[in-house]
Every structure is written in structure tokens, then in C-alpha cells.
Amino acid sequence: YSSGTTGAPKAIVHGHGGVVVEHLKMLSLHMDLGEDDRFFWYTTTGWMMWNFLISGLLVGATVVLYDGSPAHPDLYALWRMASATGVTCFGVSAPYILACMKAGIEPARELDLSRIRTVGSTGAPLPPEGYAWVYEHVGADLLLASISGGTDVVTAFTAASPTLPVHAGEMACRALGAKVESFDADGRAVVDEVGELVVTEPMPSMPVRFLNDPDGRLLHESYFGFYPNAWRHGDWLSITPGGACVVHGRSDATLKRGGVRMGTAEFYRVIDDVPEVADSLVVDTAGLGTEGKLLLFVVLAEGVALDGALRERIASAIGTRLSPRHVPDAVEAIAEVPRTLNGKKLEVPVKRILSGVPVEEAASLDSLANPGALRFFADMAARDAT
Secondary structure (H helix, E strand, O other), X not given: OOOOOOOOOOOEEOOHHHXXXXXXXXXXXXXXXXXXXXXEEOOOOOOHHHHHHHHHHHHOOEEEOOOOOOOOOOOOHHHHHHHHHOOOEEEEEHHHHHHHHHHOOOHHHHOOOOOOOEEEEEOOOOOHHHHHHHHHHOOOOOEEEEOEEEOOOOEEEEEXXXXXXXXXXXXOEEOOOOOEEEEOOOOOEOOOOOEEEEEOOOOOOOOOEEOOOOOOHHHHHHHHOOEOOEEEEEEEEEEOOOOOEEEEEEHHHOEXXXXXXXXXXXXXXXXXXXXXXXXXXXXXXXXXXXXXOEEEEEEEOOOOOOOHHHHHHHHHHHHHXXXXXXXXXXXXXXXXXXXXXXXXXXXXXXXXXXXXXXXXHHOOHHHEOOHHHHHHHHHHHHHHHO
């Protein structure tokens, strides 16, 4: 099943052979895994990274499993486990790395992490600050392998390479055998500008079919209904002149102000540096039949109140580091950001809920870590409708 970040999860049927080929490629060539490695990735069994982790056995690696919270009793939990078990490839989500950075922890100072030679990151864009934190507080001589793909193909489109340099905020390359391009609105491949992430040639692990989709219509609409003969994945991507890749967030969660397209990732990069804010969600309600508003929802650090001064400080940080167009119309405090079981923010479902779509139609509650967090947005929509 897909993660459910844009609505109900898609029930995807995959073929064994194509996925095995993809994982052998990714793990042996892009991740440089072999029989001397101990491979860990923090994941639920419902996320594609579980399949990716177990496939470590295909290349002879020892797989390390962890059952429990990554933040209990504190954010050192996974790092302690890695130190105790001698993990050599340590994989987590980008939000976990950013949470460690925000908490100010220093794993390499407190623990022996000398065996870690690769740190994997996925699930969301990792900003340059996250790269800097890893190299300063985990290890200076390791491969930071930021990768981006999807459950839809059980692999990555853009990845790292042990033979290429790591640049902060960038993934080193497009994956081997993946004909990935960045398309503009007219379906032209572009370089050094933001476009839609597309795949223009078949890959071994593309879906066989969806469940309950006998004629293939839903599968075709999901991926091939936007550009002729090209798979549109739903992410904003820019490809540098040197061939590196930057994912800017979900294209279906796009924010647009004054004709300027904005990715949610750039907002989070700024807001993450505001110490009073523990977490955040940004939503643009444009396209819901009105001009729409740019709304920023923040989870406050313990003991912090959202007053006029803090609102002004947040707006000033966004306006200064991004542009005046990026300044939200409103900043609201929430108890928690709704997330999927694998930690992804629910930007699109929240946008739909704010338009009046019932919670049960906007999101699959079984795929969420905290479904109760959506009640705030349903109540907000109800108030706005009266």
C-alpha cells in the first residue's frame, strides 16, 4: 500500500522478480552493501523500506531489526542501538535526522559510531542543514545516502553513489536504469529549474496492477494521465547541470502565490530553525473554489505560547530567507501534525478537509499514526462554513 499522503492508500500489486532486481541494484551499487555490513533502517512493516531492509539479505548483509519508538527514552535510542550492534549502514527518515538536529543531540560525542560508514535518509527532502548535522555529529568520513522513490516502485528514482561526491541538500544522481527527468508544464525536460519528476522509460519494478482495478483505469490515471507516455510521480524535482537531484516536495501539495510556485520543503527548512516551533504543516487552500489562503500550522515547544511577537518572528524569518510572497496569511497553533505511519505529513488530505471533504474521505485513518490530529482541521472547516 502507498503511504496515504495524498488520500486513500493505493493497493499495489508488484512482481517479485522486478523488485528483487531493483533491490540488488540499489543495495549493492548505490548503497555499497555487502556481506561484511550490518544493515539497519528504522521502518514499519507496512512501509516499502521494510522490503528494502529485508533485501539486504540478498547481498549477504546482516539485517538489524528494531521494535520500538525511535525517541524513547530519548532521541539517542537508535544511535545507542547502532553502537551496540555495530551497524555499518544506518537508515532513518529525514524527519528523524531533523528532530535530532533540533534537539541538539551529539551522538558521535556520546557513543562509538565508528563502524557507521553509510547514513541513509528518505521519506522527505533532507535540507542542507541536515547534511551538515550528520557530518558534524555522526561521522565526518561516511556516505550520506539521501534517496527518493516510492512504494509505487518499491525503490528509488534518485539516489547516492559511493563514487560521487556528496553535496549538501542534493542527491548525487538518478538511479541506474531509471530514466528520470524533470518536466515543465509543456512536457519538456528541463535542467536547473523545478519541474515534475517523471520516468520516461520502463523500470523493472513498476506496478503489475492495482487491486480492484480490473481494467487498469485507476493505475493509468494515477501515473500516466498527466503527460503522454511518461510516469508522473507527483514530486517536484530539479536536476543540476552536474546531474545531481533535489526534490522540493510533493507537486500535489504545491503552494502558489502571485503566480510563483513554491515547494513545502523550503518552508519547513526555515521554520525548523525557529526554536519555539517543534513541528509544522503548511497548506495553501487555493483551488478550492476561492482565491485561497496560505496557512501555517505550528506545534509549539513546551512552555511556549503563540503570541503576536512569535507570529511576527516567524513571518519575518520566512519573508527574509524566502520572499515576502512566502509569508503565510495566518499562523495557527495545533497540538500535533497529522502523519502517516511512516512519518510523512498529510498536506494534501488536510487541504481537502479544509475544503469541506469529510475526514474519512480525505484520508485513510488506518494508515495514520495520529488520526485524531485531523479533528482540528475538520472543526476549523466547519467554523469557516458557518
